[in-house]
Amino acid sequence: MTVTPRICLSFDFDAISIWLGTLGLSSPTYVSRGEFAANVATPRILDILEREEVVSTWYIPGLDVDTYPEVCKRIRDAGHEIGHHGYAHESPTSLDEKAERDVLERGLDALDRVLGVRPDGYRSPAFDLSENSTRLLAEYGFKYDSSMMGNDFQPYRCRTGDVINRDRAVEFGRELDLVEVPVSWTLDDFPFMEFAIAPPLLMPGSIDTQGLADRWVSDLDFMVEEVPHGVFTQTFHPQAIGRAGRIRILERMIHRAKDHGAEFTTVSRVAADWSAKNPTVG
Template sequence: MSGDQQPKICIGFDFDAQSVWAGSFGLSTPTALSRGEFGPRTAMPRILELLEREGVSATFFTPGHTIDTWPEVCRRILADGHELGHHGYMHESPVALDEPAERAVIEKGLEAMDRNLGHRPTGYRSPAFDLSANSTRLLLEYGFVYDSSMMADDFTPYWARTGDVLHMDRAFEFGREIELVEVPCSWSLDDFPQFELVVTPPVVMAGMNEPDKVRRMWLADLEFMVERVPGGVFPLTLHPQSIGRGARIKVLEDVIARGKELGARFCTYHEAATTWRASAPPPQGAR
């Protein structure tokens, strides 16, 4: 099977640690922050051991705050051959930020990586899977190769756009494609809403699903992709503090096992983006 036609599985971890509770949910109590601490303290050794045992490379989208707080864990991620991607600084969504503020967050995350790790990321994922009108243009300007925050496809990368305009009284206005690969994501392939209980109005997330339900969902999508989407990319989004707790990690073990049975190649998001880019038509102008 050729590389382009081989199914690919991208295991992406949003390594948020404490930042998601403070930055996204506005919680700073000891119990809330301890949920984030579980990720680097307890889950990450389990996850990194599993990936090493299975010979699987993964991508860790990591806020700058996590890097500043847990630099030794982030150094191990790189030492083990995994990819480290940008994920804001304090898990702040860019949606409400003006352009100078969004630039500042991008730069602060980059500075944390450089200061602690001497590393420059090629990929970005927005906290909470959302972007501002400026985001894709800024990512291209800062030299990113790919983004993984949008959902216009399920298993096939595509070129990101800038300059889209939503008109309420006439057709949607498509902006121009740019040389930024979008590796799409999906809430249905994200462990956080499946497993976590969050009650901080207006955010209410009921989660707490049994692992078997999540396993069935993910394997069904994986099998669909392998059967129907030649060369597809299966973009799993996991959080160490969620997937690494108790029996949940067995779901990841089963996804890896089934992926190997199906002949899938495990690769980083960077590898998936550059593989797609190598044979993709060039970006088109405004449609």
């Protein structure tokens, strides 16, 4: 029986928030890079997705929804899924439980107030979670998370209550009614394409982007050949993939997926389909 590969193109619309929240940078130059993401790159990307008839998922921080409501409404009106991505791109690992709740609620409020959206899914800024995150996501009614890396092409259940011992075996906690649709730093454009100085962090960026694209295509080909029932989830950032010739890499990924006869779908749909086939026990 022929299996149709499933592809999730996802975009983290971080704009100004990534510089402010994760890297602590708010100078006019870094703010201008957020402006480029919202005002130039995102419309370019949306034009391509419309032309190619591709549906995708966008994770949008509340601050960027509040700052750029019109382009976020265009994302919504084009039929793309919108997910939660913090408020000001805050890493949950730096927050206590109360602060993490506050960020979740501020992000939910912005998405509802500006876009009328109650998201099914969440992606953590910088792909990192606190020990409270999955429990809070389940409590707030999220259906899935897309921040972890316990598989490459297969969803699985999130857990809560892991005990990470250093002198004996790790004790894994209970599974939640929360699906993980995994990601990978190797399928993310930002750390390979963007330059930033935020001492002690230096992001060199500007590697051989065509070589990077070759590796992405190889990963897609591998999934189609070896994990036919899997899902290929790729993470893009408008300010990275949407600048000049880099956007041709997005087109290349779309065309390669079409060569495979792939179905483009949302992360929410993947999570819902997987959950229906893998109900929780107990």
